[in-house]
Amino acid sequence: MTTTSLSPSAPQSTTSTRMANAIRALSMDAVxxxxxxxxxxxMGMADIAVALWNRHLRHNPTNPxxxxxxxxxxxxxxGSMLLYSLLHLTGYDLPIEEIKQFRQMHSKTPGHPExxxxxxVETTTGPLGQGLANAVGMALAEALLAAEFNDGDDTIVDxxxxxxxxDGCLMExxxxxxxxxxxxxKLNKLIALYDDNGISIDGHVENWFADNTPKRxxxxxxxxxxxxxxxxxxxxxxxxxxxxxSDRPTLICCKTIIGKGAPTKANSHDAHGAPLGAQEIAAxxxxxxxxxxxxxxxxxxxxxxxxxxxxxxxxxxWTARFATYAGKHPQRAIxxxxxxxxxxxRDFAEKxxxxxxxxxxxxxxxxxxxxxxxxxxxLAAALxxxxxxxxxxxxxxxxxxKASKAVRAGQDGAIQWGNHVNWGVREFxxxxxxxxxxxxxxxxxxxxxxLTFSDYSRNALRMAALMKIRSVFxxxxxxxxxxxxxPTHQSIEHVASLxxxxxxxxxxxxxxxxxxxxxxxxxxxxxxxxxxxxxxNLAYNERTDAQVEAIAKGGYVLVDWDEETVARxxxxxxxxSEVELAVKSVEALKQxxxxxxxxxMPSTTVFDRQSDDWKEYVLPKGVAxxxxxxxxxSFWAKYVGLxxxxxxxxxxxxxxxxxxxxxxxxxxVDNVVATAKRVLG
Numbered sequence: 001m002t003t004t005s006l007s008p009s010a011p012q013s014t015t016s017t018r019m020a021n022a023i024r025a026l027s028m029d030a031v032x033x034x035x036x037x038x039x040x041x042x043m044g045m046a047d048i049a050v051a052l053w054n055r056h057l058r059h060n061p062t063n064p065x066x067x068x069x070x071x072x073x074x075x076x077x078x079g080s081m082l083l084y085s086l087l088h089l090t091g092y093d094l095p096i097e098e099i100k101q102f103r104q105m106h107s108k109t110p111g112h113p114e115x116x117x118x119x120x121v122e123t124t125t126g127p128l129g130q131g132l133a134n135a136v137g138m139a140l141a142e143a144l145l146a147a148e149f150n151d152g153d154d155t156i157v158d159x160x161x162x163x164x165x166x167d168g169c170l171m172e173x174x175x176x177x178x179x180x181x182x183x184x185x186k187l188n189k190l191i192a193l194y195d196d197n198g199i200s201i202d203g204h205v206e207n208w209f210a211d212n213t214p215k216r217x218x219x220x221x222x223x224x225x226x227x228x229x230x231x232x233x234x235x236x237x238x239x240x241x242x243x244x245x246s247d248r249p250t251l252i253c254c255k256t257i258i259g260k261g262a263p264t265k266a267n268s269h270d271a272h273g274a275p276l277g278a279q280e281i282a283a284x285x286x287x288x289x290x291x292x293x294x295x296x297x298x299x300x301x302x303x304x305x306x307x308x309x310x311x312x313x314x315x316x317x318w319t320a321r322f323a324t325y326a327g328k329h330p331q332r333a334i335x336x337x338x339x340x341x342x343x344x345x346r347d348f349a350e351k352x353x354x355x356x357x358x359x360x361x362x363x364x365x366x367x368x369x370x371x372x373x374x375x376x377x378x379l380a381a382a383l384x385x386x387x388x389x390x391x392x393x394x395x396x397x398x399x400x401x402k403a404s405k406a407v408r409a410g411q412d413g414a415i416q417w418g419n420h421v422n423w424g425v426r427e428f429x430x431x432x433x434x435x436x437x438x439x440x441x442x443x444x445x446x447x448x449x450x451l452t453f454s455d456y457s458r459n460a461l462r463m464a465a466l467m468k469i470r471s472v473f474x475x476x477x478x479x480x481x482x483x484x485x486x487p488t489h490q491s492i493e494h495v496a497s498l499x500x501x502x503x504x505x506x507x508x509x510x511x512x513x514x515x516x517x518x519x520x521x522x523x524x525x526x527x528x529x530x531x532x533x534x535x536x537n538l539a540y541n542e543r544t545d546a547q548v549e550a551i552a553k554g555g556y557v558l559v560d561w562d563e564e565t566v567a568r569x570x571x572x573x574x575x576x577s578e579v580e581l582a583v584k585s586v587e588a589l590k591q592x593x594x595x596x597x598x599x600x601m602p603s604t605t606v607f608d609r610q611s612d613d614w615k616e617y618v619l620p621k622g623v624a625x626x627x628x629x630x631x632x633x634s635f636w637a638k639y640v641g642l643x644x645x646x647x648x649x650x651x652x653x654x655x656x657x658x659x660x661x662x663x664x665x666x667x668x669v670d671n672v673v674a675t676a677k678r679v680l681g
Contacts, residue, residue, distance in 0.1 A: 019304050021046070022297050023086070024288060025297075030099050032278070033100060037081060040079075041197075043262065045195050045230070051236035052162060052240060061091035067157075072161075072162050073135040074131060089302065090305050099295065112125060129178075133435075139182065140436075143189065145443075147417035156318070167209055177428060183217075191250045214253055223246040223250040239254075339385045356516045360513055369476040372518075380401050388404060388445075390423065400420050430457070432460040446472035447473065451491040451494050451495070457473065465502060471529075473530045480661040483535070487653040493631065504527075505527065513551065521606070554603035555619075558600040575600070585669045594677075604639075624644065626646065626676055627640050628648070
């Protein structure tokens with residue numbers, strides 16, 4: 001651990017001050033026009049922003065997706081007008097009309113920065129602290145790509161990840177999870193600038209946040225640069241330059257005044273989350289010498305900020321280096337470009353089919369967590385970008401594979417390349433960092449924990465869905481089937497609740513074949529997936545080729561009734577471990593004159609996207625239905641109707657062997673038959 005001290009620097013230039021004041025003016029004007037927003041942080045961080053964006057940040061406004069650009073994350077995303085001002089001023093496709101539409105319907109300037117909405121926004125930062133964890137993931141992706149693709153002087157990956165953060169980000173527990181790991185891995189391309197203004201919504205934070213933040217980050221193994229005047233642009237500039245020379249991640253502590261420039265509301269929570277008001281804005285304009293009308297920026301300030309020409313030059317220089325690299329390493333160059341575009345290999349479909357065919361041929365009766373590990377062996381050979389890991393449960397989640405190699409900090413400052421991350425007991429930090437890796441590009445990340453701990457991860461899952469990024473979340477030990485660990489670890493409501501997240505695919509496969517299909521579909525998807533596996537062994541199900549192909553539709557007919565002999569029809573819908581019970585119940589139902597169709601529905605979310613014709617074929621109207629799943633029953637009303645039945649659990653579990661638990665909670669053939677009789681009358 002190190003602490004860097006810096007001597008005072010020369011006074012900053014008038015031009016730099018005017019550049020900072022342009023941010024202050026745009027921020028207070030946009031918030032005032034919207035009558036909503038947070039002017040204080042942008043006004044307080046304006047000078048820090050000048051130092052970074054005008055003197056250090058390597059980016060090209062005309063190409064926000066240039067692979068070797070520096071990444072910038074505004075973790076305190078409520079200060080979004082800071083970022084929107086910077087994007088507008090430096091030349092991104094964010095015209096002043098969009099600034100005027102701050103926080104309005106369908107504008108490119110929503111209340112918090114949103115990935116995919118605004119050019120130049122690298123991640124969606126709403127809940128505090130997650131942007132910081134995203135940045136750790138981005139820095140990790142950069143380090144691993146550099147270790148994998150750079151070759152001596154042939155360097156095509158060499159950029160920094162910068163993150164702005166505030167007191168609120170550091171109060172959130174996720175900041176500890178992420179920053180502790182960043183220090184352990186010595187992610188020296190990560191530079192965090194801390195807006196230490198001492199104010200949150202409730203007022204001055206010393207009454208509820210008295211941490212010694214520099215000492216805290218020193219303990220993590222970070223390089224710490226304390227006590228920087230955040231309004232001295234030259235001092236911040238020097239601190240960033242020093243941080244770029246460090247062999248560790250760096251925290252630059254910038255003491256600032258929230259709402260800087262506002263005569264009566266600066267250094268007060270009154271500037272945090274509400275418009276300043278017309279009178280205060282007029283007084284602020286006078287105080288900072290800003291003589292222009294709202295949303296008017298003088299040309300000399302635009303010229304000082306404009307980064308289009310310098311950014312294009314930086315990218316051109318990189319493109320020339322990449323051309324040299326491609327001449328020496330043509331296949332590696334092609335592979336790098338493919339992966340940064342998140343494109344699957346051309347032969348992926350062929351290899352995926354081979355994986356599924358091999359799984360069918362084996363016909364194994366094993367736990368789906370083990371089936372997942374077997375699938376990863378095949379998938380990793382087809383997808384070198386696969387980057388796995390677990391939150392200290394690798395041996396239980398089985399998220400490693402034969403060719404996996406652990407990521408470790410290097411002795412010389414460069415990370416030791418690997419494709420498996422030991423995240424430690426950091427479920428939330430892991431999940432948010434996975435999102436950062438996915439956003440950075442170059443890897444398909446996944447991380448594992450127990451399903452019941454998805455509660456710890458949940459908001460990162462939601463952010464992945466909101467951003468529609470390809471993160472894969474592995475959850476094992478999915479129900480009462482985990483047994484003796486008891487109700488604290490037995491998932492009851494979790495699968496159903498995850499299915500409620502928009503644009504979030506949830507898979508709970510029933511055997512080895514469905515597991516292989518699950519992984520193939522998660523890899524293909526543009527968007528996040530949760531893949532949910534059992535601890536206990538599940539029986540292998542025989543299928544036709546057509547049935548194997550139908551698994552990808554999320555729901556399909558696994559066992560069908562005999563149309564000629566059936567008097568009364570019933571559809572059993574089941575997922576995961578309960579498909580085995582549904583199949584076992586078919587013969588018993590037949591003995592009482594009920595012909596049962598078994599519908600395996602490994603992914604309700606995928607099934608819901610199928611055509612009406614497919615859904616009608618699988619679940620024809622007018623036929624009674626019973627759902628079977630070791631979880632809450634209310635979810636299944638959308639499939640079985642109010643007149644249908646559900647064999648499920650609406651209480652917490654118990655501590656006992658799994659077999660006893662399934663019997664205790666009614667997951668038996670007898671109970672399925674009884675439920676069917678009740679539904680059919």
